[in-house]
Amino acid sequence: xxxxxxxxxxxxxxxxxxxxxxxxxxxVAFWFGARILVPPSWLVQQxxxxxxxxxxxxxxxxxxxxxxxxxxxxxxFWRTAHYSQPLTDDLRxxxxxxxxxxxxxxxxxxxxxxxxxxxxxxxxxxSMRSEELETLQFENPYR
Numbered sequence: 658x659x660x661x662x663x664x665x666x667x668x669x670x671x672x673x674x675x676x677x678x679x680x681x682x683x684x685v686a687f688w689f690g691a692r693i694l695v696p697p698s699w700l701v702q703q704x705x706x707x708x709x710x711x712x713x714x715x716x717x718x719x720x721x722x723x724x725x726x727x728x729x730x731x732x733x734f735w736r737t738a739h740y741s742q743p744l745t746d747d748l749r750x751x752x753x754x755x756x757x758x759x760x761x762x763x764x765x766x767x768x769x770x771x772x773x774x775x776x777x778x779x780x781x782x783x784s785m786r787s788e789e790l791e792t793l794q795f796e797n798p799y800r
Contacts, residue, residue: 696720701754706762711779713738713765715756725754727767727775739767739775739784766793 698718705712714735716726722743729738744752755768764785767775773793776785 698726701725702756704756704758704765706758706765707760708762710762711758711765713756713758715754715767717754725767725769727756727765727777729765729777731779738765738777741775766790 696718697720698716701715701717703712703714710731712730714728714730716728718724718726718740724743725739725741726737727739728735730736752769753771757766757768758764759766763780764776764778766773766785773790776790776793777783778785
């Protein structure tokens with residue numbers, strides 16, 4: 658009596674194409690690789706612009722050293738607008754880091770310990786210089 662080897666290979670389960678398994682394995686490997694390369698971060702603040710056209714997020718990121726990361730959504734996608742210098746302070750304490758939008762939604766600023774350390778001007782599509790940040794006057798940067 659001759660055996661039917663096709664039945665032994667396929668069995669009675671669901672037949673899955675080999676290319677689909679290969680694509681699935683590649684996607685899982687890519688996902689794990691991306692998770693390893695992306696540093697852990699914690700959302701500190703998310704703030705929408707007054708006209709709701711943009712949004713900004715402030716993260717604390719820890720990879721080799723501690724950093725502040727500002728991400729901005731101007732349209733459909735989020736992009737990293739600012740990645741701070743490494744912080745030397747112990748991040749278990751509150752540095753009072755806050756984001757603030759201008760009233761016309763054309764500028765966003767990052768305040769750390771009550772003073773502006775970074776700003777972005779959407780009208781000119783550039784980061785603000787430190788001289789421009791020093792001239793900012795606010796009565797309450799934590800509103």
